[in-house]
Amino acid sequence: MGNEIRAGHWGKRPTGVQAQGWPCRVGPLLATLVLAALLAGCGESGSPVTTTSAAATANCPAAALDASWGCIQDQVFTPKCIVCHSGPAAPNGMRLDAANSRGDTLGVPSVEVPALLRIQVASSTLSYLVQKLEGTAAVGGRMPLGGPYLSATEIGVIKKWIDAGAK
Numbered sequence: 001m002g003n004e005i006r007a008g009h010w011g012k013r014p015t016g017v018q019a020q021g022w023p024c025r026v027g028p029l030l031a032t033l034v035l036a037a038l039l040a041g042c043g044e045s046g047s048p049v050t051t052t053s054a055a056a057t058a059n060c061p062a063a064a065l066d067a068s069w070g071c072i073q074d075q076v077f078t079p080k081c082i083v084c085h086s087g088p089a090a091p092n093g094m095r096l097d098a099a100n101s102r103g104d105t106l107g108v109p110s111v112e113v114p115a116l117l118r119i120q121v122a123s124s125t126l127s128y129l130v131q132k133l134e135g136t137a138a139v140g141g142r143m144p145l146g147g148p149y150l151s152a153t154e155i156g157v158i159k160k161w162i163d164a165g166a167k
Helices: 023-039 054-058 069-081 101-105 129-132 152-163
Strands: none
Touching: 069 101, 069 152, 129 152
16 A cells, blocks of 8 residues: 555545655645646636637627627527537538537538528528528428527527628
8 A cells, every 4th residue: 555545535635654645646746737727728828718609708798699700609509509510410510619610601502402502691591591590491490490499689680790791
């Protein structure tokens, strides 16, 4: 046995023979774990790391959805769409998580109706995504599949953003 620390002793100071050397073994390990946790929130420059979603939240108050990519991602796609549309098994390969949504939607042909783009920049009426959200698509069900569906306001904001150039 000697001075080793076994599973089950974390958080408790060993007694007897095991106590010898305890601060020397656990102290540096604990300090390393705390330092790693603190640094996990910082980038190479030492500044806090912000994700697309976190940055969007800072610029998009929850009470005011506006026609910007950050707000749509943060208040519509992330909470209402990525339950299904994320990861390698995302339906028709359309991932709507913050890291992939732009690349998987803007100017990308729909799998169900390849003649239509998922998001046709500057044309919400020709955007297959809007047709799926409104339930007017010729193929497949309305999204989110089985509901609850997006409100008219939410769909209107998405349409406004697309019609304004989807920037």
